[in-house]
Amino acid sequence: MSAHLDKPDLYVVARFLDILYEQATPMKRTNIQMRLGLNYPRFTEYLEWLVGKELVMKSGTVDEGADLYLLGPKGIEAYHKLVDWIKETMEGIVI
Amino acid sequence: MGEGWDESKEEILTAAASIVGISEKWVNYIAKRERHVRLAQAFLAAVLVLVASSAIIAGYILSQYSPSYFVEERAKLMPIFEVVAVGSLLSGLGTYMFLRTRQDIKLQELTGLIASMKTNTKEHNGIGNALSLTDKMLSLMPEVVRNRNQDALIFGLVAFILGSVVARPPIGFLAGVIVWLYFRHETRQTHDRELSRLEEQKRRFEERKESFVKSL
Numbered sequence: 431m432s433a434h435l436d437k438p439d440l441y442v443v444a445r446f447l448d449i450l451y452e453q454a455t456p457m458k459r460t461n462i463q464m465r466l467g468l469n470y471p472r473f474t475e476y477l478e479w480l481v482g483k484e485l486v487m488k489s490g491t492v493d494e495g496a497d498l499y500l501l502g503p504k505g506i507e508a509y510h511k512l513v514d515w516i517k518e519t520m521e522g523i524v525i
Numbered sequence: 526m527g528e529g530w531d532e533s534k535e536e537i538l539t540a541a542a543s544i545v546g547i548s549e550k551w552v553n554y555i556a557k558r559e560r561h562v563r564l565a566q567a568f569l570a571a572v573l574v575l576v577a578s579s580a581i582i583a584g585y586i587l588s589q590y591s592p593s594y595f596v597e598e599r600a601k602l603m604p605i606f607e608v609v610a611v612g613s614l615l616s617g618l619g620t621y622m623f624l625r626t627r628q629d630i631k632l633q634e635l636t637g638l639i640a641s642m643k644t645n646t647k648e649h650n651g652i653g654n655a656l657s658l659t660d661k662m663l664s665l666m667p668e669v670v671r672n673r674n675q676d677a678l679i680f681g682l683v684a685f686i687l688g689s690v691v692a693r694p695p696i697g698f699l700a701g702v703i704v705w706l707y708f709r710h711e712t713r714q715t716h717d718r719e720l721s722r723l724e725e726q727k728r729r730f731e732e733r734k735e736s737f738v739k740s741l
Contacts, residue, residue: 440734443741513537517540
């Protein structure tokens with residue numbers, strides 16, 4: 431399913447990781463979608479891509495049957511890498 | 526989540542705060558630089574209007590009357606000079622306001638992102654914003670360096686005019702040339718190196734954006 435998304439936008443991926451990292455507890459997919467502000471088909475593509483890459487994990491369902499998602503260890507690692515890289519880039523700006 | 530998670534979260538918040546701090550430093554630097562250039566440009570516009578209007582009026586008077594008119598009818602000329610002076614001031618002010626609106630658009634986005642990150646970093650991370658901030662910053666910085674080239678001439682002209690008014694035109698000319706050469710030298714020494722480094726940074730940033738996604 432992850433092949434569905436040919437060229438994921440890093441900004442969307444970053445926001446995805448941001449939301450899940452900040453939440454730290456499992457989130458309903460509708461809540462993630464609302465905070466991301468993506469349309470449903472696009473959101474589903476990204477979610478499946480992230481799950482396929484093991485960055486995001488499914489962590490059960492709630493009573494109403496909605497799936498819950500959580501940032502996996504790979505996702506946390508990727509998030510740290512992203513933050514370190516941005517910081518490093520900013521520190522490298524000198525004129 | 527356990528203690529490890531808290532540490533990890535703290536690390537992220539510290540990094541985000543550091544990104545905000547660095548961005549703020551650069552935005553303040555750019556804003557200050559732009560303000561100086563804007564002031565110099567507004568001053569030049571006011572002087573240009575003053576000189577041009579005075580020349581037109583003087584030309585008209587000379588075509589109608591003898592040069593002694595300027596001395597004999599000084600009282601009549603005073604209100605005209607006042608109108609010209611006020612017009613010059615207004616044109617300088619107008620230039621400043623116009624340039625501020627035009628230049629602020631570029632900085633507004635950055636300031637907005639920083640403000641939103643500053644609020645965010647207190648509770649959450651806003652790394653999506655930080656990414657966007659870095660991208661915009663890397664696009665703006667080469668422009669700032671490029672603009673510094675033309676700033677030398679502007680500052681030189683301002684020094685020339687002020688020097689001519691305060692002292693005498695030859696001294697003003699000398700002051701203008703010195704200021705122009707100083708800024709030109711300062712810029713030339715670093716311009717090419719800085720520009721290529723910033724462009725290289727921007728290129729690397731774009732490459733890493735792609736490779737980061739691929740590495741996931």
